[in-house]
Amino acid sequence: xxxxxxxxxxxxxxxxxxxxxxxxxxxxxxxxxxxxxxxxxxxxxxxxxxxxxxxxxxxxxxxxxxxxxxxxxxxxxxxxxxxxxxxxxxxxxxxxxxxxxxxxxxxxxxxxxxxxxxxxxxxxxxxxxxxxxxxxxxxxxxxxxxxxxxxxxxxxxxxxxxxxxxxxxxxxxxxxxxxxxxxxxxxxxxxxxxxxxxxxxxxxxxxxxxxxxxxxxxxxxxxxxxxxxxxxxxxxxxxxxxxxxxxxxxxxxxxxxxxxxxxxxxxxxxxxxxxxxxxxxxxxxxxxxxxxxxxxxxxxxxxxxxxxxxxxxxxxxxxxxxxxxxxxxxxxxxxxxxxxxxxxxx
Ligand code: ISE
Numbered sequence: 001x002x003x004x005x006x007x008x009x010x011x012x013x014x015x016x017x018x019x020x021x022x023x024x025x026x027x028x029x030x031x032x033x034x035x036x037x038x039x040x041x042x043x044x045x046x047x048x049x050x051x052x053x054x055x056x057x058x059x060x061x062x063x064x065x066x067x068x069x070x071x072x073x074x075x076x077x078x079x080x081x082x083x084x085x086x087x088x089x090x091x092x093x094x095x096x097x098x099x100x101x102x103x104x105x106x107x108x109x110x111x112x113x114x115x116x117x118x119x120x121x122x123x124x125x126x127x128x129x130x131x132x133x134x135x136x137x138x139x140x141x142x143x144x145x146x147x148x149x150x151x152x153x154x155x156x157x158x159x160x161x162x163x164x165x166x167x168x169x170x171x172x173x174x175x176x177x178x179x180x181x182x183x184x185x186x187x188x189x190x191x192x193x194x195x196x197x198x199x200x201x202x203x204x205x206x207x208x209x210x211x212x213x214x215x216x217x218x219x220x221x222x223x224x225x226x227x228x229x230x231x232x233x234x235x236x237x238x239x240x241x242x243x244x245x246x247x248x249x250x251x252x253x254x255x256x257x258x259x260x261x262x263x264x265x266x267x268x269x270x271x272x273x274x275x276x277x278x279x280x281x282x283x284x285x286x287x288x289x290x291x292x293x294x295x296x297x298x299x300x301x302x303x304x305x306x307x308x309x310x311x312x313x314x315x316x317x318x319x320x321x322x323x324x325x326x327x328x329x330x331x332x333x334x335x336x337x338x339x340x341x342x343x344x345x346x
Contacts (some may be wrong), residue, residue, distance in 0.1 A: 003029065003297065004029060004030070004031050005029055005030050005031070005070050005296055005297055006031050006033045006067065006068050006069045006070070007023060007032050007033065007034075007068060007069070007070050007072060007293075008033060008034035008035070008036065008062045008063075008065075008067065008071045009035050009036070009071070009072045009074060010036045010059045010071060010072070010073050010075055011073065011074035011076075012035055012037040012039065012042050012043045012046045012074075013037075013042075014276075014278070015074040016037070016046075016075075017046050018278055018285060019072050019285070020046055020050045021049070022285060022289055023289065024049070024051050027286070027289050027293055029293045029294060030289070032051060032053050033053050033054065034053050034054045034056060034062050034065065034067055034068055035047055035053050035054070035055050035056070036055070036057070036058065036061065036062035037055075037057075038057060040055065040057050043056075043057075054067060059075075059083055059086070060086060063083075063087060069296075070092060070095070070120075070293075071087050071092050071093070071094050071095075072094075072096075073087070073095070073096040073097060075097075077099055077101070077102045077171075077172055080099070080100060081101040081106040081109065081110050083096070084096050084100075084110050084114075084121060085110060085113055087119075088110075088113050088114055088117055088119040089113075091117070093119070093120035093121070093122075093296045094120070094121045095122045095123075095288075095292045096123055097123075098124050098125050098175060098176065098179070098306075098314075099171060099172065099311060099314065099318070100123050100315055101315060102172070102315075103171075103315070104312070104316055104319045104340075107308075107311065107312040108312060108340065110308055111309050111312045111341065112341070114308040115308075115309070120299070120300065120301055121301070121307070122292055122295075122305045122307070123305070123307070123308060123310070124288065125179040125180070125183075125305075125311065125314070126285050126288045127176060127180045127281070127284060128179075128180070128183055128284075128305060128306065129283075129284045129285075129287035129288040129291065129304065129305075130283065130287075131283060132249045132250065133238070133249070136184060136240060136247055136248075136249065137183070137184050140184065140185075140240060140242065144244070144245075145240075145242040145244050145245040145246070145247060146242045146243030146244035147218075147242060147243050148184075148185060148218075148220050148241070149220060149241050150220060150221050150222070150223075150240075151181065151184075151221075151222045151223070151238065151241060152222075152223045152237075152238075152239050153177050153180075153181070153225070153236075153237060153238045153239075154225045154227075154235060154236065154237040155173060155176065155225070155226050155227070155236050156227045156228070156230035156232075156234065156236070157173065157227075157228040157229070157230060157234060157276070157277075158229075158230065158231060158232070158233060158275055159229055159231070160205070160208065160228040160229045161228075163205070164205065165205055165206050166207045166208075166210065166325060167322045168206065169207075169208065169228050170194075170210070170212070170226070170318050170321045170325070171315065171318045171322065173228055174210075174224055174318070175314050175315065175317075175318050177222075177224045178214070178313075178314040178317040178318060179310065179311065179313075179314040180238070182216070182314070182317075183306075183310075184240070185218065185222075188217050188313060188334070188337070189214045189215070189216050189217075189317045190215055190216060190333065190334055191214070191215040191332070191333050192212065192214050192324055192334060193212075193324050193329060193330070193331045194212060194321050194322075194324040195210070195211045195212075195213065195329050196210045196211060202229055202231070203229040206229075208227055208228055208229045209225055209230075210226050210227075210325075211223065211224070212224040212225075212226060212321055233273020233275065234273060234274045234275060234276050234279075234280055235273055236249070236280060237251070256272070256279045256280055256282075257279060257282050257283070258272075258279050259271065288305070291304070291305065309337070313337050316334055316335060316340075317334055320332045320333070320335070
């Protein structure tokens with residue numbers, strides 16, 4: 001592979017455009033050479049902003065073009081598996097947006113293909129590259145706060161994506177927490193329970209908010225409040241309750257790049273919430289891209305990144321929670337991933 005990684009992006013929606021702008025602004029060792037999207041108008045208009053890469057109307061044409069060394073997949077969740085498989089078949093390294101797939105069955109097929117081919121597939125759980133989440137992990141690992149006993153997370157979006165139901169809050173949004181909590185604690189989630197009470201009257205297609213309970217292999221209880229139609233702003237919180245202290249992320253307003261200060265004036269404390277995840281995780285997305293480009297040039301995936309297998313485990317946890325939801329909130333054991341992977345390939 002050349003010393004410059006020629007990158008193609010499939011999908012020019014919110015995340016495809018974000019990655020394209022980051023690459024165009026300059027990621028060492030990377031060159032954005034192609035975009036693909038059925039929406040040619042959107043693809044051409046993005047291309048004009050990011051250095052005029054070649055525009056393809058069909059993802060497979062980009063994959064077959066021979067013009068790219070690596071591909072970023074940033075399309076709706078239901079197309080992640082098939083496009084990742086198409087890249088694996090061609091031996092093209094991939095950074096695919098999370099989740100690996102909306103269902104375990106689709107994700108399992110990808111993991112088996114990836115592992116059989118020793119393919120370079122990274123899943124974009126970008127919080128692993130966020131300075132705040134990394135500091136949480138490093139602080140726990142340093143040991144002075146003692147063992148982790150519990151954690152409480154909050155994940156809020158301004159408005160739910162239209163046309164989705166309650167399960168999408170778990171499989172598309174809270175799936176971040178399932179990856180993050182396993183990564184932070186170093187062990188897998190073993191048991192889950194879904195709970196909910198009064199729902200917002202502002203949205204009828206799904207139950208919002210929801211409370212998710214997760215027990216890990218050390219019996220640490222993790223709670224996640226997921227609210228995807230919260231109206232006021234994008235808000236992600238995480239507190240780790242440990243034996244000798246507690247560690248938490250600073251409140252979002254202090255972190256976002258567009259307004260990294262809190263103003264006290266005229267008897268008020270003033271700050272702003274971002275409208276979505278891009279400003280909140282801007283640094284994480286840039287670090288993720290830089291690490292992915294550098295590692296891909298060396299023929300590996302970044303050390304901290306989510307592998308296809310780790311991403312499948314997040315979807316495995318999500319499916320257990322959906323089962324709990326469908327059964328009125330029973331406690332559900334998370335099936336053992338290694339057994340299921342062996343079970344299918346045996
Ligand atoms: C969205 O798809 C993302 O990945 C965001 O990071 C997440 O916070 C949001 O809930 C998802 O819908």
